[in-house]
Amino acid sequence: MSFRVLVTVPLPTKARSLLERSGAEIVYPSRFHALGDENSAAFVLEAGLKTEEALAILKREKPVDAIFTTLICKINKEILDTAGPQLKVVSTVSVGYDHISLDECWTRGILVGHTPGVLSDSTADMAITLCLAAGRRIPEARQAVLDGSWGDWRPLWMCGMDLHHATVGIVGLGRIGQIVAKRLKAFDCNLIYSDVIRNEAAEKEFGLHYVDFDDLLQRADFVLPHIPLLPETRKLFNLKTFKKMKKSAIFVNTSRGPVCDMDDLYTALKTGEIAAAGLDVTDPEPLPPSHPLLTLPNCLIVPHVASASIRTRLDMFDLAVRNTIAAINGKPLPSEVKPPSAKSKL
Structure with missing residues (x-):
């Protein structure tokens, strides 16, 4: 199944390959292509897109089926509106999800994935x-x-x-x-x-x-x-x-x-x-x-680096990718942020 995913952070080689093999058309800025792989200094120093730049890309490239993001990009109502009604999942490479407007996602039936456990x-x-x-x-x-x-x-x-x-x-x-x-x-x-x-x-x-x-x-x-x-x-x-x-x-x-x-x-x-x-x-x-x-x-x-080991960060990307692919294929997410009503039923 082909789908379009807005990616707000440079993707390590394995994560990018997993997405592409699953049928993803990856939407992100041209500067990401010039960074090389995760072994390059330029890749390591690139923080990714903040909300304003992600919104600008969405306005040009909409619609998308998935948003793959990190803590520095606020996924708010405007982002969700611009992404379009076919948006199925917001997947973040983080345990925390304070940067995601959860109620807005859940009201629209958008799944939210995160990456606990691996870090x-x-x-x-x-x-x-x-x-x-x-x-x-x-x-x-x-x-x-x-x-x-x-x-x-x-x-x-x-x-x-x-x-x-x-x-x-x-x-x-x-x-x-x-x-x-x-x-x-x-x-x-x-x-x-x-x-x-x-x-x-x-x-x-x-x-x-x-x-x-x-x-x-x-x-x-x-x-x-x-x-x-x-x-x-x-x-x-x-x-x-x-x-x-x-x-x-x-x-x-x-x-x-x-x-x-x-x-x-x-x-x-x-x-x-x-x-x-x-x-x-x-x-x-x-x-x-x-x-x-x-x-x-x-x-x-120290600057919020508790999960900053190479193995852990790559595992976080891997889980975020698997969350994305599962949502697109209509399968349960390996690690979903569930609405309170869903949690109470577990």
Whole structure:
């Protein structure tokens, strides 16, 4: 079956081949053709289309049957209107789908696909990386090498927090939270968690202990949220929350930027309410270079790269392609964002 798909991001070789073999006519800007494959620097540096450019291409190239996109392109009502009534699917190369107007899609019968699962291990790896780097003050230690302040050995200089044998509090024991727990078990950590749903099977498997949220905050040496962005989780971590933590606590966030109030985090770190933070996600993204958090030596921030391993990113493209092809062929999506009514029937 032939179909037309607007692609807002350069496609790796395998993903492009899968689409073309399935009958896809790929619609995207001419500059993408000149980038080469995923091994070229130009390909790696190309972010893809934002909403305005995608809309302009749609106006010239409509109609399309599918939209294949990423987080930086907002799939809003105007995009959906312009794509035409035959649009069957919006497939995003991401776990998150805040950039897609879900209600508009569902009202029109448009399926929405995303890519959870394939990046869970890489995200868990990043959470552990940030625990170790923030806990052992790696950015400060590197700076000491660069600026020459590394001098004679001093007994307590650059001492930080061990991860092994620490009490680690996991907020949200979903797929990624459980993988993090699995890794932390090897560090002989005391693992506690809070969630709206208790998971006794995971408790037995990973040696977890179920506690309420406030108890977790008070006891944990490391606090790791692994929660979705919902109205009730937005700015869940704020100054009131940080004040309940240990002064020595380390906050590590690889979930969603807006679950943390960034200004309150700055205050907590600056005033010593908590010891350090490691962030893969921020609010907003990208974080402006002028943001006060970037002035703090005890705050390590990386640019939302938890899934940025070559294997994981290629797997994300592969799943997004399979979501697209399934929708076009009238088959169930391997990974669909379902309307609330559909979820309740599962």
